[in-house]
Amino acid sequence: MSAESVQQAFAAAEKDLREGRQRQAEQRLQELAATQPPFAPACFRLAMLAFRRGDANSSLSLLDDATAAEPNVAAYRYRLAFVQQHLGMNEKAADNFAHTARLDPENVSAMLKAGMLYTARGQAEAGAELLQRAVLTEPALDQAATNTKMTPAARQEIGSALQALNKHYKRMNQQVLDELAGKYPAKERDRFERAMRILYREEKAEYNHPMQRPEFILFPGMQAMPWFEREKFDWVSRVEAAYDDIRGELDALLEEQAEFTPYIAANVEGTDHSKTRAGTDFSSLLGSQAWTSFHMFKAGVISENYKRCPKTMAVMESLPYPEAEDYMPEIFFSRLQPGGHIIPHYGQMNFRLTIHLGLIIPDGCGIRVGEETRHWETGKILAFDDSFEHEAWNRGDHERIVLIFEAWHPDIRQAEIDGLQMFFRKRAEWLRRCQPGSESASKENENGTD
Missing domain, CATH: 2.60.120.330 (B-lactam Antibiotic, Isopenicillin N Synthase; Chain)
Structure with a gap:
């Protein structure tokens, strides 16, 4: 079939689907999928139909054909990963979700799913990087975990992702605490260590004054006066x-x-700078x-x-x-x-x-x-x-x-200044590494372990 006739046949199949002639549409699509090389859009459409009727294995085979024919189409790659995850093929699903995120740097869902799957298979840092990219791409994720307009499943997925990312920050911060412990006695470090425990919600914040509410970091015990x-x-x-x-x-x-x-x-690009961490509306x-x-x-x-x-x-x-x-x-x-x-x-x-x-x-x-x-x-x-x-x-x-x-x-104290500068340096290095559009460490870690 010529390229023009392939496109005409696919358009006819799409029209059949819209007008309820599914059997006729599937017959046209199967003919297109059987061409050499397979016509990827037809494979993808058949894969979606197969999954809807509960035939995930056929859907997987068709998506393999679609991605083999057109490996750089993010929608095909994402759906392949989705079906792989559905079938318990989590190793392959993780890599294909990560591949999707490289093809489509705005695909926050792919980043979240890849990040959680990498984390589950022991690649904590690669997973955290993808989760951080998702948050940098869509800052509103910070509030999405409690957004009642979202489905419970979506809120749970985002909440789990934020918890996993928080664990990475704790691991990163432990490096700061260990380095500080090698330089200063405990009495010089106590406020900084408590500030970090409060930041990561391991200790309840005790404000030094009823009108004081720092939105990011609270040093307990520091003189509080306006x-x-x-x-x-x-x-x-x-x-x-x-x-x-x-x-x-x-x-x-x-x-x-x-x-x-x-x-x-x-x-x-959709980023809202008008809301602060505490919800002040500017x-x-x-x-x-x-x-x-x-x-x-x-x-x-x-x-x-x-x-x-x-x-x-x-x-x-x-x-x-x-x-x-x-x-x-x-x-x-x-x-x-x-x-x-x-x-x-x-x-x-x-x-x-x-x-x-x-x-x-x-x-x-x-x-x-x-x-x-x-x-x-x-x-x-x-x-x-x-x-x-x-x-x-x-x-x-x-x-x-x-x-x-x-x-x-x-x-x-000097120990606190040193601790803060180490904290912000590690944070800055990490955020630069995770900026959307930069080369992902997750690619290096595909099919491997940390």
């Missing part, structure tokens, strides 16, 4: 003395109409020009913007600011337009403080941390623990701009 007075830090006068230089660079940016981007980034500020920023450092990564602010960066680099790979520091100009309101929310952790230097401060601006409201002053520092509930507003008649950076909590 505001920290300037006398706590020996570098405050150095930063305030540089006000004119910092303000001059800000004025130049404003004169050049430099781009300040929305602090809450607009959704990209959708009113999503992609909004009401609250914008000009970052020199973001999530520990230096921006090209720093070249436009050399004097500001020189001051910042003279400070003992927190550093952790792909996480800290954050250094940026924060702009809040008249009428802007940053809703009450919590920060990520309580081991570092947020610092503001007032630059352009109209009347009518304020910031509440915990139960106390303070007001920015031009050229003056405010220091607070953003793991307390906090909010800010601009009820003035022009924009408010502050320089924001970070400082370690005054109580933090």
Whole structure:
């Protein structure tokens, strides 16, 4: 049969199926499947029909033919893996689900199924990598396990996957704890170890203050107060003395109409940046020009913007600011337009403080941390623990701009800094390895064991 007649026969079979002539449709499809090489779409359609009537073995044979004829069609490969799993052929199913994920990097279901099957057969790291890719591809999976709109089976599958991934993080974190134990006595490590047990839900969180709820990492026993007075830090006068230089660079940016981007980034490819871990809804500020920023450092990564602010960066680099790979520091100009309101929310952790230097401060601006409201002053520092509930507003008649950076909590120990930096370094290396679209270690581990 010519290619054109094959396509015409397949279209006729599809029409027969739509109009309820299944016997006639199957006869056409079988003729197409018998060609050399087999016509893969016909094999696939027959495989689906066979599985529906309970003939999984025939479905498997037809899917083998379809994938042999067209090995790079993700839908064929996924269905082959599905039937293999149904028949208990878990080794082959795992490899074919992983193969599907390489062919279709958006196929979260294939990643989850491959990850769990690899984990079950003893390839814990390859399994965790696929599960992590699934979460990075679809961040909403974190909430899906409790989403009552999903079927119980889907919730259970996602819940099991998240538990397996959590076990990997615990194994990874144990390496940090072991390394730290070789450097510091137990009394220097106790808070860090407890913080990690709380993070992995091995210990119940005991908050240091009723209005403090860090969304990511809680260090128990660390001094908890919403505001920290300037006398706590020996570098405050150095930063305030540089006000004119910092303000001059800000004025130049404003004169050049430099781009300040929305602090809450607009959704990209379905990713929702408007919800925090604790469920705070920032959708009113999503992609909004009401609250914008000009970052020199973001999530520990230096921006090209720093070249436009050399004097500001020189001051910042003279400070003992927190550093952790792909996480800290954050250094940026924060702009809040008249009428802007940053809703009450919590920060990520309580081991570092947020610092503001007032630059352009109209009347009518304020910031509440915990139960106390303070007001920015031009050229003056405010220091607070953003793991307390906090909010800010601009009820003035022009924009408010502050320089924001970070400082370690005054109580933090060197052992804790070392532990955090090791923790974030391992986390960053792992997440880079698992980024969607990168080459998967699971391919190397197919048909093997860790």
